[in-house]
Amino acid sequence: MARLGPLVFALATAVASLSTAASARAENEAPAEALFIEAKRLVAAGDYAAACPKFAESNRLDRAAGTMIHLADCYEKNHQLATAWATYREAASAAKNLGRLDWQRLALARAEALDTKVGRLTIEVTEPADKIEVRRDGVLVSSASWGTPLPLDAGRHTIEATAAGRQPFTTTVTTTDDGVVSRVTIPKLAVAPAEADTREVPAEKASIASSQASQSNQKTWGYVVGGVGLVGLAVGTVAGLVAIEKNADATRVCPNDGVCPSEAAIHDSDTAKTFGTISTIALVAGGAAVVTGLVLVLTSPSSPKHEAKLAPSIGPNTAALSLSGVF
Structure with a gap:
């Protein structure tokens, strides 16, 4: 039991x-x-x-x-x-x-x-890469099926081939009935570019482009600031000439420093002082802007290293601007 x-x-x-x-x-x-x-x-x-x-x-x-x-x-x-x-x-x-x-x-x-009516498709791989995979409409096609006409419904089909370290190959084929045999030949897969190259080359180009953009921006600002400075110098010069002319008119009417009975002379004297002040300020500011623009242009990234010092000075009757450094 x-x-x-x-x-x-x-x-x-x-x-x-x-x-x-x-x-x-x-x-x-x-x-x-x-x-x-x-x-x-x-x-x-x-x-x-x-x-x-x-x-x-x-x-x-x-x-x-x-x-x-x-x-x-x-x-x-x-x-x-x-x-x-x-x-x-x-x-x-x-x-x-x-x-x-x-x-x-x-x-x-x-x-x-x-x-005799069924359409067929032959997939040929001329130079198969190591561990190459071939798919038809997403379905893996074994190497045993390569080169054999296999029955396939009529229509559009996608053929893909992939392998490690190789660029993928993709193509489409439209099969028909009536016993027609379609054919797809997969060429030798090209070697894929190294990953390091694909990362380093764009990074290097981006660095160069960034440096060039920075240089261009600094120079542009230098030209703009310098241009504004030139306008300031022109305004200061014109204002100075007007001040000199009005002061001369007032002196002709009232040559002494005492009280002047002429209202026109008094007006000319006040105008001369006003334009003299405008001239001083415009000349100093314009000169500073011109020098600043020059420094920006000369010290752009592509140029050698420069050091510059700008020292404006204003007195009761004078205005000066000094620039020192290495260029």
Whole structure:
């Protein structure tokens, strides 16, 4: 009896497994049947694009040779000939396992009829790089499939090739039916530029550009400030000339420093003082601006290092501006 223990346990486990599988299948049969009926209704209405996914889901829930034959027929009417061809062959295998030779003969005959109509695609890799990966519509194509015309539904397809250290290759091809074999040749993948180069070169260019921009900005400000200074010198000069002229007019009328009875002479004297003050301020400010502009231009980043000191001085009757340093 001791020896019968493991055998009994194994039988119990098998029975439990079969019971679980049968229960799961029973749960799937109802939705699978509902999807199958709905798919047949859509086929009758000519809506194959909506019917095929329902046949496929019904077959996933409850795999059956009859459902696969209906699914393949739907694919064929929806102009997915390669998928229909493959599904007919799968249905023939399932029918053989069930002992339904009539279904098997039907599925094989339909597959054979499509064999010469199905479009095919050949992918060739001329010089494969190390660990190269080729994908068709995002699905990996093994190296064993390279160079072989493989059935493919008509339409636009994307072919990609990637490898470490290589630039990726991407192309598209439009396949057709009527037995046409399309071809895509993947060339030798170019070596990808080193990551260090892609980082350093732009950084170096950016540094040069930044330096040039800084130099240009400082020089521009130097020219602007210097130009303002020149305008100030011109204003100061004109104001000084006016002050000299008005002072001369007042002196002619009242040559002495005493009280002058002439209102015109008094007005000319006041005007001369006002313009004299304006002249002094404009000359000092203008001179300072000119020198500042000169310093900005001479000390721009591309120029040698310069040091400059600006020292304005204003007295009762004089105005001076001194510049010292190394240029």
